[in-house]
Amino acid sequence: MTSEIAARYTRFAQVEAAGQSLIYERLALQVARSPRCLAFLSALPADRQQPNLLFAALRSVTGDIPCDDRLDRAIHEQGDDIAAVMLCRTTQTNEPGRCAVLLPVLAQITGPIALIEVGASAGLCLLPDYYGYDWEGYQLPPSQQIGVRAPVMICNASPGTPLPRAHPEIIWRAGLDLNPLDVNCEADVRWLEHLIWPEHQSRLDRLRAAIAVARKAPPSIVAGDLTQDLPALIAKAPSEATVVVFHTAVVTYVADQGQRDAFAEMMLNSGAIWISNEGTRVFPQFADRAGPVRDNMFLLTQNGHPLAWTGPHGQAIEWLPENR
Numbered sequence: 001m002t003s004e005i006a007a008r009y010t011r012f013a014q015v016e017a018a019g020q021s022l023i024y025e026r027l028a029l030q031v032a033r034s035p036r037c038l039a040f041l042s043a044l045p046a047d048r049q050q051p052n053l054l055f056a057a058l059r060s061v062t063g064d065i066p067c068d069d070r071l072d073r074a075i076h077e078q079g080d081d082i083a084a085v086m087l088c089r090t091t092q093t094n095e096p097g098r099c100a101v102l103l104p105v106l107a108q109i110t111g112p113i114a115l116i117e118v119g120a121s122a123g124l125c126l127l128p129d130y131y132g133y134d135w136e137g138y139q140l141p142p143s144q145q146i147g148v149r150a151p152v153m154i155c156n157a158s159p160g161t162p163l164p165r166a167h168p169e170i171i172w173r174a175g176l177d178l179n180p181l182d183v184n185c186e187a188d189v190r191w192l193e194h195l196i197w198p199e200h201q202s203r204l205d206r207l208r209a210a211i212a213v214a215r216k217a218p219p220s221i222v223a224g225d226l227t228q229d230l231p232a233l234i235a236k237a238p239s240e241a242t243v244v245v246f247h248t249a250v251v252t253y254v255a256d257q258g259q260r261d262a263f264a265e266m267m268l269n270s271g272a273i274w275i276s277n278e279g280t281r282v283f284p285q286f287a288d289r290a291g292p293v294r295d296n297m298f299l300l301t302q303n304g305h306p307l308a309w310t311g312p313h314g315q316a317i318e319w320l321p322e323n324r
């Protein structure tokens with residue numbers, strides 16, 4: 001059990017944090033070597049042992065990122081408080097930068113669009129038309145002006161990526177989440193901030209800017225489970241709109257592969273356009289069609305058809321050659 005947790009933290013350090021956050025890379029390796037940390041994590045339910053959850057809880061309880069000998073001390077002295085946060089919170093990182101990899105797909109869909117996000121967190125990815133974009137100097141300003149400074153999503157786009165000339169027309173939008181977060185609740189906003197990796201100041205800045213947008217143009221988000229409650233939400237979409245259902249970094253939290261596959265089957269038979277932006281292990285049946293797997297990237301698919309590899313925080317998009 002502890003050896004599996006150690007392997008998970010080592011993998012996080014070497015695959016997810018490497019090149020992205022030196023602080024989390026070191027912290028994860030330190031957790032993997034610490035018998036005290038591993039014993040602490042093994043006492044938690046399996047779905048509460050994730051590195052991102054532990055690190056955000058450490059920050060929220062200690063007000064700091066305890067490295068070196070301070071890590072074991074924090075677990076020893078404040079372990080109960082850290083565990084309490086890890087039991088009542090989940091990894092709900094809301095990364096509006098992911099809109100930069102979704103927009104090239106959304107903009108190709110004939111509208112008007114009814115946009116539904118499953119696993120919406122605070123709903124920041126439901127507002128792509130309120131943000132500006134910069135794909136390597138190719139810029140698109142927001143199509144909606146609401147009196148606050150819109151964040152600009154910066155993204156590396158490979159040649160051949162169909163960069164949009166205009167925003168899609170979104171006439172209705174709604175989110176679904178096990179636990180919707182509220183951009184007007186200070187505790188929820190602080191938790192979203194703790195989930196941003198420490199060196200990522202520009203991500204923190206754009207999170208704050210996107211929250212300011214969402215406070216002005218709040219998308220509706222209902223509480224529910226994507227494995228059960230989506231058909232009822234799809235039924236509410238206006239009949240004149242093309243229904244588009246998307247998710248990013250969500251289905252990975254559905255632990256059972258059978259449930260993931262049942263969700264994929266439901267989406268393919270739903271009549272909606274289905275956009276998935278997930279890690280490559282989530283739907284191996286689609287990743288297999290995309291060529292050699294890119295372990296540190298997400299796979300963007302439309303109705304199960306691979307379109308692009310994407311940076312997990314929306315920082316890059318590499319359009320697959322066969323889609324050009």
Ligand SMILES: C[S@@+](CC[C@H](N)C(=O)[O-])C[C@H]1O[C@@H](n2cnc3c(N)ncnc32)[C@H](O)[C@@H]1O
Nearest residue numbers: 092093094095119121177178225226248250253
């Ligand atoms: C890592 S966050 C991603 C949020 C957002 N999609 C983004 O990319 O910024 C994952 C979200 O999925 C939600 N989630 C996980 N499992 C879910 C389920 N079975 N049904 C609905 N939401 C779920 C979590 O509550 C969380 O808000």
